[in-house]
Amino acid sequence: MRIVLRLLVPVLLVLLWWTTSAGSTSPFYPPLREVLAAFQESWLFTRLGSDLVPSVTRLLAGLLIATVVGIAVGAALGRSRLLMQALNPAVQFGRSLPGTALIPISVVLFGIGDGSKILVIAFVCLFPVLLNTVDAVRGVDPHLEDVARSYRLTPAQRLAFVLLPAAAPQIFAGIRTALGIAFIMMVVTELYAATNGVGFVTLSARNSFDVPQMWAGTVLLGLLGVALSALFLVLQRRVLSWHIGMTERN
Amino acid sequence: MRPTLLLPVLTTAALLGSWEVLSGTGVLPAEVPPVSDIAAWLWANIGTAVVWTAVSQTLAHWAVALIVGVTVGVLVGAAMASVPVVNELLLGIVEFLRPIPVVVYLPIMLLLLGARPVVVVVLAAVAALWPMLLQTLYGVRDVDPVTTDTARVFGLTTPQRLVWVTAPSMLPYFFTGLRIASTITLLVAIAMELIGAVPGLGNTLATYAGNGLYDATYGVIVIAGLLGVGLNAVFERLERRALRWHSAYRTQQA
Amino acid sequence: MLSVTNLRKTYGSGGQAVEAIRDLTLTVDKGEFVCIVGPSGAGKTTMLKCLCGLLKPSSGTVTLDGAPVTGPPKEIASVFQDYSRSLMPWFTVQRNVGLPLRNRYRSAADRAERVATALDAVGLSGFGDRYPWQLSGGMQQRVAIARGLAYAPEILLLDEPFASVDAQTRADLEDLILRVRDDTGVTMLLVTHDIDEAVYLADRVVVMSARPSVVLETVPVDLPRPRDQVTTKRLPRFAELRAHVLTLIRRTALDGAAPTPDQHSTIGARR
Numbered sequence: 001m002r003i004v005l006r007l008l009v010p011v012l013l014v015l016l017w018w019t020t021s022a023g024s025t026s027p028f029y030p031p032l033r034e035v036l037a038a039f040q041e042s043w044l045f046t047r048l049g050s051d052l053v054p055s056v057t058r059l060l061a062g063l064l065i066a067t068v069v070g071i072a073v074g075a076a077l078g079r080s081r082l083l084m085q086a087l088n089p090a091v092q093f094g095r096s097l098p099g100t101a102l103i104p105i106s107v108v109l110f111g112i113g114d115g116s117k118i119l120v121i122a123f124v125c126l127f128p129v130l131l132n133t134v135d136a137v138r139g140v141d142p143h144l145e146d147v148a149r150s151y152r153l154t155p156a157q158r159l160a161f162v163l164l165p166a167a168a169p170q171i172f173a174g175i176r177t178a179l180g181i182a183f184i185m186m187v188v189t190e191l192y193a194a195t196n197g198v199g200f201v202t203l204s205a206r207n208s209f210d211v212p213q214m215w216a217g218t219v220l221l222g223l224l225g226v227a228l229s230a231l232f233l234v235l236q237r238r239v240l241s242w243h244i245g246m247t248e249r250n
Numbered sequence: 251m252r253p254t255l256l257l258p259v260l261t262t263a264a265l266l267g268s269w270e271v272l273s274g275t276g277v278l279p280a281e282v283p284p285v286s287d288i289a290a291w292l293w294a295n296i297g298t299a300v301v302w303t304a305v306s307q308t309l310a311h312w313a314v315a316l317i318v319g320v321t322v323g324v325l326v327g328a329a330m331a332s333v334p335v336v337n338e339l340l341l342g343i344v345e346f347l348r349p350i351p352v353v354v355y356l357p358i359m360l361l362l363l364g365a366r367p368v369v370v371v372v373l374a375a376v377a378a379l380w381p382m383l384l385q386t387l388y389g390v391r392d393v394d395p396v397t398t399d400t401a402r403v404f405g406l407t408t409p410q411r412l413v414w415v416t417a418p419s420m421l422p423y424f425f426t427g428l429r430i431a432s433t434i435t436l437l438v439a440i441a442m443e444l445i446g447a448v449p450g451l452g453n454t455l456a457t458y459a460g461n462g463l464y465d466a467t468y469g470v471i472v473i474a475g476l477l478g479v480g481l482n483a484v485f486e487r488l489e490r491r492a493l494r495w496h497s498a499y500r501t502q503q504a
Numbered sequence: 505m506l507s508v509t510n511l512r513k514t515y516g517s518g519g520q521a522v523e524a525i526r527d528l529t530l531t532v533d534k535g536e537f538v539c540i541v542g543p544s545g546a547g548k549t550t551m552l553k554c555l556c557g558l559l560k561p562s563s564g565t566v567t568l569d570g571a572p573v574t575g576p577p578k579e580i581a582s583v584f585q586d587y588s589r590s591l592m593p594w595f596t597v598q599r600n601v602g603l604p605l606r607n608r609y610r611s612a613a614d615r616a617e618r619v620a621t622a623l624d625a626v627g628l629s630g631f632g633d634r635y636p637w638q639l640s641g642g643m644q645q646r647v648a649i650a651r652g653l654a655y656a657p658e659i660l661l662l663d664e665p666f667a668s669v670d671a672q673t674r675a676d677l678e679d680l681i682l683r684v685r686d687d688t689g690v691t692m693l694l695v696t697h698d699i700d701e702a703v704y705l706a707d708r709v710v711v712m713s714a715r716p717s718v719v720l721e722t723v724p725v726d727l728p729r730p731r732d733q734v735t736t737k738r739l740p741r742f743a744e745l746r747a748h749v750l751t752l753i754r755r756t757a758l759d760g761a762a763p764t765p766d767q768h769s770t771i772g773a774r775r
Binding site for chain 1: 254257258259260261262265279281282335338339340341342343345346348349350351352353354355356357358360361362433436437438439440441444445451452455456458459460462464467468470471474475477478479481482
């Protein structure tokens with residue numbers, strides 16, 4: 001019953017789209033049938049390798065760099081009050097700067113290739129991961145660190161077996177925020193200047209008045225957003241299964 | 251000066267100083283002007299109408315979008331949280347639409363409505379809507395049932411309970427949502443201006459960068475950054491104030 | 505032999521300095537079971553942290569078999585008070601117990617064997633794959649004890665290990681500790697605020713004063729072993745010792761500050 005209710009509105013919306021667009025003669029609002037045809041023609045699977053794969057690769061590469069650097073730098077800043085104080089103005093500015101404002105200058109500096117896009121995605125995603133890591137590392141229970149020290153764990157073991165696992169739930173919250181931002185950055189970098197990518201295809205369809213293609217690209221981007229978010233949740237559920245179990249118990 | 255103030259000032263000065271030297275000696279490419287040139291541009295232009303028009307346009311997009319997004323988000327969120335049927339009806343679509351970043355709709359919106367401020371505002375408002383909706387959902391659900399029962403026992407009417415029980419319990423979530431919404435709205439507004447060539451900071455940036463005016467490009471980035479710092483500071487202060495008596499219930503959704 | 509000489513520990517500095525421990529001297533012989541009791545806030549945990557090298561004393565020395573303790577020694581294992589905050593919730597019971605063994609045994613099979621033995625000793629065989637938060641409080645504290653035992657220490661330090669479990673579990677855990685001690689011969693140093701527990705378990709009870717702490721008296725416990733929750737606690741001698749320690753604690757708790765050690769007491773000297 002619940003499933004039916006939850007699916008009711010999405011199904012109704014699609015039906016509404018289908019019926020209202022079926023007889024549409026407006027060039028901007030093509031019949032859903034045509035959109036689906038364009039979707040199949042482009043994305044199953046002609047452009048999959050040439051455009052979808054580059055988009056997703058850039059997003060994941062940027063996010064991965066941001067995650068690795070963010071956790072490493074965040075852990076260092078979280079451990080050292082002095083270091084955090086010293087870099088605080090730079091960090092505050094970096095995280096408050098609307099990341100999309102960096103896109104024009106990144107194109108000037110690094111061109112419109114993959115490197116430029118990955119770099120700007122990584123830079124903007126860095127801050128949510130970094131700040132969450134700082135917070136998380138600071139919040140690690142000192143009792144656990146006493147245990148680790150009294151049993152003579154090496155600093156590397158303390159990092160791997162105590163500090164990072166303890167910080168993981170909050171770090172994941174940061175990565176999740178970063179994922180949303182990475183997606184925005186991916187699309188905007190491709191809309192601004194690119195030679196391939198889903199965003200690029202969608203925007204160039206506008207310039208050639210291939211309206212069904214635009215709608216198809218939009219649908220694909222939407223599905224991609226949903227898919228990435230779902231995949232992330234699966235990953236999180238795996239890595240943090242202990243945390244989920246513990247929280248549900250309390 | 252206290253040592254806690256001295257250290258960040260010194261490191262920041264050192265960072266900017268090394269940028270200046272690296273740029274002056276040509277280690278950095280010509281597209282990265284020295285800090286002094288950027289500062290000089292800012293000094294000369296910070297009072298000009300061009301800069302202030304762009305700032306105010308972006309701020310206007312941000313403000314209208316935030317108000318619309320927050321209002322809709324709170325209303326829908328509250329409706330979902332308090333009326334089970336509404337929740338069941340909307341949950342599917344919310345779960346589906348929420349992970350889709352608003353920039354996805356940009357090409358279509360540009361096609362349908364053209365490069366106009368209303369496109370910026372509509373999309374930025376949608377961006378603001380999701381964090382508000384979610385935080386409202388969490389907030390209303392988190393109202394302590396004991397408090398609600400107590401209020402009922404003392405004979406408070408429904409509107410009274412809303413004002414004296416539900417609203418105060420929700421406030422921390424509201425401000426957390428507001429802070430997240432503000433950040434994302436500014437990010438999206440600038441992106442829209444950038445892509446759609448709608449007047450504002452984003453468009454100004456694109457124009458300067460495209461014409462090789464790098465002092466000005468960095469100057470505007472600094473302005474955008476300071477705008478972000480300022481807005482963040484305001485909303486964080488509001489949030490901290492709201493959380494002061496409620497800190498134990500703070501969510502990690504941010 | 506663990507020996508502590510004129511240990512002093514103050515926190516902070518200047519006008520805000522808090523003197524937790526003023527002057528502690530005590531020795532724990534090999535194979536001995538020593539309990540330290542004191543009123544709450546007597547700096548007992550601070551003292552233990554100094555003993556196991558987690559805190560640096562402000563002055564005085566801690567030596568283990570003649571060598572000064574400067575960091576956590578490999579001969580000492582600790583069981584901490586709050587089990588919910590001393591076990592890693594992201595590791596299963598086995599991995600928790602095996603974690604400190606990584607630097608001792610290269611091979612995972614050796615580690616697994618030691619872990620199994622330790623879990624068996626505390627009666628938790630079969631629970632290795634559970635997570636700590638899936639177990640009751642008493643079981644979690646047994647995991648912490650197993651972790652200490654697997655480490656094969658000469659000395660086991662226990663910081664109010666049974667403070668957060670219910671009375672029945674507490675008695676079970678006390679007997680578990682006594683049995684483990686008989687089986688392994690490990691030296692035990694247990695801190696508690698429970699006088700019954702101290703007298704029941706110990707060969708010697710060291711009574712600490714309220715903060716700033718000094719040793720009020722060392723009371724030898726001449727109760728026969730093996731001990732039993734019913735028969736031992738029914739002995740007149742148990743009541744005598746208990747009353748004696750309680751008197752000391754009451755006095756220091758009332759006085760607050762450190763009094764001079766009670767010279768008139770005779771009961772402790774009888775043997």
